[in-house]
Amino acid sequence: MFGTDELVSRIKSAGLENIVNHKIIIVPQLGAPGIAAHKVKQLSGFKVIYGPVRAEDIPEFMKNNMVATEQMRRAGFGFIDRFTVMLAEFAATIKILVFIAALMVIITKIVTGNIRINMNLFLNISAGFVAGSVLGPVLLPWLPGKAFSVKGFFCGVLVYLVLTVSGLSGTNYLLYSGWLLVISVVSSFLLMNFTGASTYTSLSGVIKEMKTAVPLQAIGIVAGVVLVIMGFFK
């Protein structure tokens, strides 16, 4: 994490005191978790002033004699923020989907001699991933519950309902129930993981929700997979 020592060393190596005739350095407010302003002053002679959270507020901040409004000092988690962060996280999950597809190709080739990707199987697995890593972040404020694992679960159920209405969640009750579990648990787990990318979740809160969520997700995924496999061979 960007820290006090790094800043002080950069101030010195850039020879800042010979370049500017004042002793003020503006640090973006979100740098504050890593910067002890008083220590920077002590070690470099430069006074840290914390600027606004968003760069777009800098002109107004400067016009205002480097005094920020309350709004300038707040980190939200609006749609644009969530969408941007979601894209980055999704790029990571895409690799897992590609890996799953590759696994299907290899396994079917070995077992049957031909390459067969069961599109329905791949679609349903992907549905869980898309629910938890794309739809969940986008719909976050409107999903029920405060815990992300709960929001993710409901998002998975929603996607499952769409699949069911389209006739894609199975052809017997083993498959119907199996896919409900698999999709909702995968979605729950992935959205729970999204807490690391959010701007308002605390570590303590994440630990608390995980203590309940993870064992349930583990049971759910095992039960779901067993039901799906049984449903395939029915």
Next chain:
Amino acid sequence: MKYLKNVVTLELNTEKCNGCRMCTIVCPHGVFAMNNGKSAIKDRDSCMECGACMKNCVPGAISVRPGVGCASAIILSALTGKEIACG
């Protein structure tokens, strides 16, 4: 948006507070507000435990256990017994 209630490890010792207001400046969620010249926690449940307040409190009046709430890192850390960072 609000997360879970009554979970954060944030503590403020008003006796040590010197009224410098740094906590009200660095906090991205408006957790603190000045009250009679000293800081006070006004919105505890909005705290995300980033630690900026503790870091910038000269008299050490604030304590919090900082950390990024990254679920996969927490699981790995619990399984391996090591400190895992996110990303």
